Amino acid sequence: MKLETIVVHAxxxxxxATGAIAPPIHLSTTFEHGPQGELPHGFLYIREGNPxxxxxxxxxxxxxxxxxxxxxxxxxxxxxxxLQALPAGAHVIFHHDLYYAFRQIAREFLPRWGIAASTxxxxxxxxxxxxxxxxxxxxxxxVWGETPTNPLLGIVDIAAVAAVAHDxxxxxxxxxxxxxxxxxxxxxxxxxxxxxxxxxYLGGHSDVQGGALVLKRREPxxxxxxxxxxxxxxxxxxxxxxxxxxxxxSLACRMERxxxxxxxxxxxxxEHPAIVSVQYPGLPSHPGHEIARRQMRAFGGMLSLRVxxxxxxxxxxxxxxxxxxxxxxxxxxxSLIEHRASSEGPASTAPExxxxxxxxxxxxxxxxxxxxxxxx
Ligand code: PLP
Numbered sequence: 076m077k078l079e080t081i082v083v084h085a086x087x088x089x090x091x092a093t094g095a096i097a098p099p100i101h102l103s104t105t106f107e108h109g110p111q112g113e114l115p116h117g118f119l120y121i122r123e124g125n126p127x128x129x130x131x132x133x134x135x136x137x138x139x140x141x142x143x144x145x146x147x148x149x150x151x152x153x154x155x156x157x158l159q160a161l162p163a164g165a166h167v168i169f170h171h172d173l174y175y176a177f178r179q180i181a182r183e184f185l186p187r188w189g190i191a192a193s194t195x196x197x198x199x200x201x202x203x204x205x206x207x208x209x210x211x212x213x214x215x216x217x218v219w220g221e222t223p224t225n226p227l228l229g230i231v232d233i234a235a236v237a238a239v240a241h242d243x244x245x246x247x248x249x250x251x252x253x254x255x256x257x258x259x260x261x262x263x264x265x266x267x268x269x270x271x272x273x274x275x276y277l278g279g280h281s282d283v284q285g286g287a288l289v290l291k292r293r294e295p296x297x298x299x300x301x302x303x304x305x306x307x308x309x310x311x312x313x314x315x316x317x318x319x320x321x322x323x324x325s326l327a328c329r330m331e332r333x334x335x336x337x338x339x340x341x342x343x344x345x346e347h348p349a350i351v352s353v354q355y356p357g358l359p360s361h362p363g364h365e366i367a368r369r370q371m372r373a374f375g376g377m378l379s380l381r382v383x384x385x386x387x388x389x390x391x392x393x394x395x396x397x398x399x400x401x402x403x404x405x406x407x408x409x410s411l412i413e414h415r416a417s418s419e420g421p422a423s424t425a426p427e428x429x430x431x432x433x434x435x436x437x438x439x440x441x442x443x444x445x446x447x448x449x450x451x
Contacts, residue, residue, distance in 0.1 A: 105119075163188065168218050258373055333434055382450075404433070
């Protein structure tokens with residue numbers, strides 16, 4: 076079946092009790108069991124699992140093409156669970172260009188958990204090979220990538236990194252939040268675990284927080300991750316699971332529209348005298364364009380602008396926008412812009428002249444007009 080069909084139907088079987096076509100939201104925290112804890116319906120307690128969450132997990136596994144999925148209370152919680160699943164003595168190699176909260180977690184928490192972290196540019200496969208440690212020296216090893224990256228819109232060659240990681244016996248975890256399974260199929264080209272912040276495009280309406288891990292193979296990680304989620308408690312609520320499931324139904328058409336509009340904006344702005352550069356993998360001038368063409372169906376709805384005049388210039392443009400709101404986050408129907416270094420705070424590595432733009436579902440002409448008037 077084609078992806079457009081899968082996103083509409085996955086996890087959407089009519090409710091067996093009522094025939095309802097829209098899935099019910101089961102808010103119950105507890106489920107009737109037998110006198111010795113027998114589970115006739117398969118559920119015990121909300122933190123362990125619940126029917127709405129299960130529907131979303133079945134849907135995400137089907138959409139991404141994995142054997143299993145687990146949903147969490149946020150994207151950060153999903154990523155953290157991956158790291159918490161590692162034994163002390165493990166080693167994680169992070170891509171140098173990465174969502175900033177994971178950089179912070181690597182600095183602040185991994186040392187406390189006895190896990191070593193290194194950073195490499197995953198475009199440099201020799202540097203990756205050099206950073207990977209012999210299996211005899213580590214209890215487990217992970218390569219952690221992101222593509223396209225937040226906020227620089229860098230591209231990682233998924234298949235090439237997977238091959239090097241697997242040669243060394245490492246697990247390859249990829250944050251695919253910007254691309255979504257509608258545009259990129261990481262599990263088909265070597266990734267072991269795909270991470271999504273479902274707060275973004277999968278939810279799609281800036282009104283729900285969630286995260287997901289989709290596993291290519293159920294073994295060996297599923298049980299450990301489910302155990303971590305149950306005991307550390309970062310579960311997705313039934314209502315949030317329901318909202319993400321609802322968002323998923325329109326994912327394929329939204330991503331087509333986000334991508335077409337972002338490309339129109341990137342082209343319209345690339346030559347503007349007040350723009351130093353536009354970072355968008357759909358532009359042939361982007362250094363990752365050829366790789367992105369190979370591994371993405373379209374180039375997504377995120378782009379970054381480097382604005383003339385440094386920090387002052389960028390902030391001035393952001394402050395003059397009328398239609399596009401200044402706000403963090405991404406993936407909703409409304410376009411949002413932010414001065415990323417200000418949002419990330421003192422530890423930010425985002426260039427001072429960079430504005431990150433989440434291109435929404437508005438007509439491109441209206442967005443271009445707003446940006447042109449703000450650029451002056
Ligand atoms: N990964 C990426 C690429 C993100 O952009 C974000 C949030 O902006 C996250 C993960 C974290 O997701 P959440 O905010 O749902 O915890």
